[in-house]
Amino acid sequence: MKNILITGFEPFGGEAVNPSWELAHALGGEVIADTRVVALQLPCVFGVALSTLDEALVRVRPALVLAVGQAGGRCDLSLERVAINVDDARIPDNAGAQPVDEPVVPDGPAAYFSTLPIKAMVAALRTAGYPASVSQTAGTFVCNHVFYGLQHRLAGQGVPSGFMHIPYLPQQAAQHPGAASLPLETLVAATRLALHTALTQNEIRMGAGQLD
Amino acid sequence: MKNILITGFEPFGGEAVNPSWELAHALGGEVIADTRVVALQLPCVFGVALSTLDEALVRVRPALVLAVGQAGGRCDLSLERVAINVDDARIPDNAGAQPVDEPVVPDGPAAYFSTLPIKAMVAALRTAGYPASVSQTAGTFVCNHVFYGLQHRLAGQGVPSGFMHIPYLPQQAAQHPGAASLPLETLVAATRLALHTALTQNEIRMGAGQLD
Amino acid sequence: MKNILITGFEPFGGEAVNPSWELAHALGGEVIADTRVVALQLPCVFGVALSTLDEALVRVRPALVLAVGQAGGRCDLSLERVAINVDDARIPDNAGAQPVDEPVVPDGPAAYFSTLPIKAMVAALRTAGYPASVSQTAGTFVCNHVFYGLQHRLAGQGVPSGFMHIPYLPQQAAQHPGAASLPLETLVAATRLALHTALTQNEIRMGAGQLD
Amino acid sequence: MKNILITGFEPFGGEAVNPSWELAHALGGEVIADTRVVALQLPCVFGVALSTLDEALVRVRPALVLAVGQAGGRCDLSLERVAINVDDARIPDNAGAQPVDEPVVPDGPAAYFSTLPIKAMVAALRTAGYPASVSQTAGTFVCNHVFYGLQHRLAGQGVPSGFMHIPYLPQQAAQHPGAASLPLETLVAATRLALHTALTQNEIRMGAGQLD
Numbered sequence: 114m115k116n117i118l119i120t121g122f123e124p125f126g127g128e129a130v131n132p133s134w135e136l137a138h139a140l141g142g143e144v145i146a147d148t149r150v151v152a153l154q155l156p157c158v159f160g161v162a163l164s165t166l167d168e169a170l171v172r173v174r175p176a177l178v179l180a181v182g183q184a185g186g187r188c189d190l191s192l193e194r195v196a197i198n199v200d201d202a203r204i205p206d207n208a209g210a211q212p213v214d215e216p217v218v219p220d221g222p223a224a225y226f227s228t229l230p231i232k233a234m235v236a237a238l239r240t241a242g243y244p245a246s247v248s249q250t251a252g253t254f255v256c257n258h259v260f261y262g263l264q265h266r267l268a269g270q271g272v273p274s275g276f277m278h279i280p281y282l283p284q285q286a287a288q289h290p291g292a293a294s295l296p297l298e299t300l301v302a303a304t305r306l307a308l309h310t311a312l313t314q315n316e317i318r319m320g321a322g323q324l325d
Numbered sequence: 326m327k328n329i330l331i332t333g334f335e336p337f338g339g340e341a342v343n344p345s346w347e348l349a350h351a352l353g354g355e356v357i358a359d360t361r362v363v364a365l366q367l368p369c370v371f372g373v374a375l376s377t378l379d380e381a382l383v384r385v386r387p388a389l390v391l392a393v394g395q396a397g398g399r400c401d402l403s404l405e406r407v408a409i410n411v412d413d414a415r416i417p418d419n420a421g422a423q424p425v426d427e428p429v430v431p432d433g434p435a436a437y438f439s440t441l442p443i444k445a446m447v448a449a450l451r452t453a454g455y456p457a458s459v460s461q462t463a464g465t466f467v468c469n470h471v472f473y474g475l476q477h478r479l480a481g482q483g484v485p486s487g488f489m490h491i492p493y494l495p496q497q498a499a500q501h502p503g504a505a506s507l508p509l510e511t512l513v514a515a516t517r518l519a520l521h522t523a524l525t526q527n528e529i530r531m532g533a534g535q536l537d
Numbered sequence: 538m539k540n541i542l543i544t545g546f547e548p549f550g551g552e553a554v555n556p557s558w559e560l561a562h563a564l565g566g567e568v569i570a571d572t573r574v575v576a577l578q579l580p581c582v583f584g585v586a587l588s589t590l591d592e593a594l595v596r597v598r599p600a601l602v603l604a605v606g607q608a609g610g611r612c613d614l615s616l617e618r619v620a621i622n623v624d625d626a627r628i629p630d631n632a633g634a635q636p637v638d639e640p641v642v643p644d645g646p647a648a649y650f651s652t653l654p655i656k657a658m659v660a661a662l663r664t665a666g667y668p669a670s671v672s673q674t675a676g677t678f679v680c681n682h683v684f685y686g687l688q689h690r691l692a693g694q695g696v697p698s699g700f701m702h703i704p705y706l707p708q709q710a711a712q713h714p715g716a717a718s719l720p721l722e723t724l725v726a727a728t729r730l731a732l733h734t735a736l737t738q739n740e741i742r743m744g745a746g747q748l749d
Numbered sequence: 750m751k752n753i754l755i756t757g758f759e760p761f762g763g764e765a766v767n768p769s770w771e772l773a774h775a776l777g778g779e780v781i782a783d784t785r786v787v788a789l790q791l792p793c794v795f796g797v798a799l800s801t802l803d804e805a806l807v808r809v810r811p812a813l814v815l816a817v818g819q820a821g822g823r824c825d826l827s828l829e830r831v832a833i834n835v836d837d838a839r840i841p842d843n844a845g846a847q848p849v850d851e852p853v854v855p856d857g858p859a860a861y862f863s864t865l866p867i868k869a870m871v872a873a874l875r876t877a878g879y880p881a882s883v884s885q886t887a888g889t890f891v892c893n894h895v896f897y898g899l900q901h902r903l904a905g906q907g908v909p910s911g912f913m914h915i916p917y918l919p920q921q922a923a924q925h926p927g928a929a930s931l932p933l934e935t936l937v938a939a940t941r942l943a944l945h946t947a948l949t950q951n952e953i954r955m956g957a958g959q960l961d
Binding site for chain 2: 618619621623638646647648649650656673674676677
Binding site: 194195197199214222223224225226232249250252253 | 830831833835850858859860861862868885886888889
């Protein structure tokens, strides 16, 4: 049986939980479209996050990779279109590093597009009643760092991969008045559908994929 | 057994559902703190909404009233502090009326405060992990109209009453990119807790109540 | 010659300036529609702000009063519709006081409406190309405190009075990424027009005024 | 004397003016740091905008290029970091074209970074009291199209170039309640300073430039 790799991050920025890991953990072990979901937690640390990912890519040999991160303040499941070759941190990562305007991969290209069918995934989510959108920026913190590194490692290998940002959980938003949130059950059901769409999409290179 | 009256609105503004009625309907028939929940749907129509409410107040003789309305764009359960004596509609109501700067009750006072323990309810919700806040304005559409009319009718009768705005459901937000949402399950669990808090609050006149 | 009284606040919340006082100070001494503008700075202190205002009302005997305050985050000139009888501070005032759910005036009515022609003022501003709107809440800090106290003192005296919130100045927004701003020149020209509209409005009781 | 080329767009989306062209036009003919400013209006049309730009690049032989566009809803001068190789229009351009997920330049790289010293420009603006920020996305409409095309044409030529988004003018915001704005005078003064900073910046490749 083929594997999907889904990654989530450990908590950061003073939060007690990270919805991306709660989501990945909840889906780990499920079988979606005859494909097993393998969950991986990544540290919220520049560099170490990518070496952790590297090890898992070798071990799991996934047919598809979805990296997930928390985007406090966003209101929906945001399928990221593009990863850029910049680390530019406004707060320190969990190891205290705070790179400014450094490349993720020296001499790497300026950007990589998602190779997931992000438009089809958003359309499927909305049709099923889940708020979702295509996002044009994954920021310049560890989320974008992992997204760029993932796309760089898998470039040309025919393994669809990409990144999705998700909102706070309600218990986090309870501490951040004015911030949107979605409960874990909603995130899990929506992501299950998004992964199913990505796995069964005939025109897997639809959406931004054609641009690579 | 005593009764709580919880009201929700029919859909308006082109929406297929109104989360406030879904919420009221879901709680109807439950018993919370030895009190039975009676659900009432209100038309989204100036005037008729209040005559519908009047009939129910006589019939149900509630020990507590919570009116609920949809606030597209808000991200949490918003306990309203104050109802003002103004109908000022930017869109027509469901009967086509669009009053501008008219009083809800001619010669009524400029405003009424909620007589629910709104600060205690918000605190209980946040502690339990539900996003909630006190709101300083219920707007000037049918929500505020019902809130003002409710407080006017119950003034001085010792029956705690007030208004809560809630976000879109996810299926609505799927059609309104950028808007926050919470699923019905979350709204039901949170409102059950809020009602329990209101019913068991010893200092029922805490919060804005002391100002009346 | 008749007088207009326009008030602005001293800086608070760590800011070096308060655009409301810069605005009031800039207009002080001007003659608008045969009426002299008298500017008054108010301390950002519960209670003392109102006693300062009281003294000026006796001394200036204004024909119209516009109190102005800073609303960091708002993007336009916001004509406030209603003042509520609540002091509920999230941060201490400039004297360190932080009242919670206290009345501005014990036994005062729940609210007062603006007696300025706020709809006509907004319409005139928009027609002239200035962003403006009617706001339904002046908050529960010193701004609302002054607004409520002003309306309470002038109730029934036939002197139009009200409150306007204004955005940050650009130099403040330069320190608050994501916050809107308008330069002083724009605020002065817009407010001059708004005051002219209020002074020359034949139907002075248009807008919310009819509700009093 | 060397030339700066500054471009602005014609109005689009139903607006009567485009602040980007008002800004470019106002600066045209000025001399900043011994460099003459040449203003160019671009049509808001995919393809034609770039052929218009091409002609001007040949004719003007600029030492620096700043393309400017309107970003309705933003509150500050946003120096864009990166242009991506995507045309994905939510509304038709001024010629009725609405490309979806097409490349700006077939077989072009996924992205180009700005070669302007965007961090230094933002720092200079903020120090002088103008709201400014680095933005991570120029969208996927004609603004990004021009930005990507510009960077593609000048790649490796040693001519610093980039894109800046600016807010609505106040007269536009007067028709879009809730939208931020800045008057032309503020935009002109701020952009003059930003261009001066870019021209005199010793480490011209600071900021994202080092990543190319």
